[in-house]
Amino acid sequence: MLDLDRLIIAFDNGLRTVLAPAHSARPHPDRDVADAELAPDEKELAAALMRVNHCGEICAQALYQGQALTARNPEARAALEQAAAEETDHLAWTARRIGELGERVSLLDPLWYAGSFALGAAAGLLGDKWSLGFLAETERQVEGHLEGHLDRLPPQDAKSRAIIEQMKADEARHARSAAEHGAAALPEPVKSAMKFGSRVMTRTAFWI
Numbered sequence: 317m318l319d320l321d322r323l324i325i326a327f328d329n330g331l332r333t334v335l336a337p338a339h340s341a342r343p344h345p346d347r348d349v350a351d352a353e354l355a356p357d358e359k360e361l362a363a364a365l366m367r368v369n370h371c372g373e374i375c376a377q378a379l380y381q382g383q384a385l386t387a388r389n390p391e392a393r394a395a396l397e398q399a400a401a402e403e404t405d406h407l408a409w410t411a412r413r414i415g416e417l418g419e420r421v422s423l424l425d426p427l428w429y430a431g432s433f434a435l436g437a438a439a440g441l442l443g444d445k446w447s448l449g450f451l452a453e454t455e456r457q458v459e460g461h462l463e464g465h466l467d468r469l470p471p472q473d474a475k476s477r478a479i480i481e482q483m484k485a486d487e488a489r490h491a492r493s494a495a496e497h498g499a500a501a502l503p504e505p506v507k508s509a510m511k512f513g514s515r516v517m518t519r520t521a522f523w524i
Contacts, residue, residue: 337408337411338404338405338407338408338411339404339408340404340405340408340409341401341404341405342405344408344409344412344479345409345478345479345481345482346409346413346474346475346476346478346479349474349475349478350474350475351416351475352470352472352473352474352475353472354417354470354472354473358470358473359417359418360419361468361469361470362417362469362470362473362476363414363417363418363419364419364522364523365465365468365469365476365522366410366413366414366417366419366476366479367410367414367419367420367421367422367521367522368461368465368517368518368521368522369406369410369461369462369465369480369483370407370410370411370414370421370422370521371421371422371424371425371428371517371518371521372458372461372514372517372518372521373403373406373407373410374407374422374425374428374429374432375428375429375432375517376399376400376403376406376432376454376458377400377403377404377407377429377432378428378429378430378431378432378433378436379432379433379435379436379439379450379451379454380396380397380399380400380403380436380451381400381433381436382432382433382434382435382436382437382438382439382440383396383436383437383439383440383447383450383451384396384397384400384440385436385437385440386437386438386439386440386441386447387440387444387447388443388444389444391497395448395451395493395494395497396447396448396451398493399451399455399490399493399494402486402490405486406483406486409479409482409483410479410483413475413476413479416475417476422520422521422524423524424520424521424524428517428521436450444497444498445498445499445500446500446502448494448495448497448498448499448500449494449499449500449501449502450502451490451491451494451499452490452491452494452495452499453502453506453507453510454510455487455488455490455491455494456487456491457510457511457514458487459484459487459488459491461514461518462480462483462484462487463484465480466480466481466484
């Protein structure tokens with residue numbers, strides 16, 4: 317049975333994630349990096365990529381909150397909550413960078429959050445090893461997306477690059493932590509479905 321207090325906390329976290337500005341517990345990775353002069357099309361591309369990353373962090377935050385809500389093992393729940401906390405840092409970093417580039421976050425963030433939270437809660441109900449497996453695979457796929465974004469960013473955009481590189485390092489660490497806590501390897505059809513859903517989100521968030 318779900319704990320009412322945790323359910324209320326999860327609801328509050330959802331409202332904060334979608335409606336309130338995120339605050340980073342760690343220094344912003346680009347704090348000591350000078351802003352480069354970008355052409356209009358370069359700035360537009362960098363902003364679109366950062367919007368995709370921000371939307372991805374909204375989804376990750378929702379997934380891990382949903383999984384933590386239904387996790388049975390306290391250690392698994394702690395690992396999920398730690399990952400969610402660091403995704404909040406990522407939200408703050410990407411949101412500020414999007415603003416600096418003169419753009420906005422995705423208009424569909426509430427929709428992505430709701431869907432991802434439901435998916436995370438369902439994964440948690442399957443059992444902790446599958447929930448952690450879902451976390452590990454999510455982080456591996458996100459790490460791959462971030463690597464692709466590093467290739468696409470304007471070479472001189474060192475601020476965006478510093479943010480993405482730190483995010484990539486965090487995602488790899490989250491995947492390792494999930495594996496250490498007993499994550500199960502997901503079946504290939506599940507991995508393929510996750511990749512398809514990710515493509516839908518990234519292509520939509522790039523523009524909207």
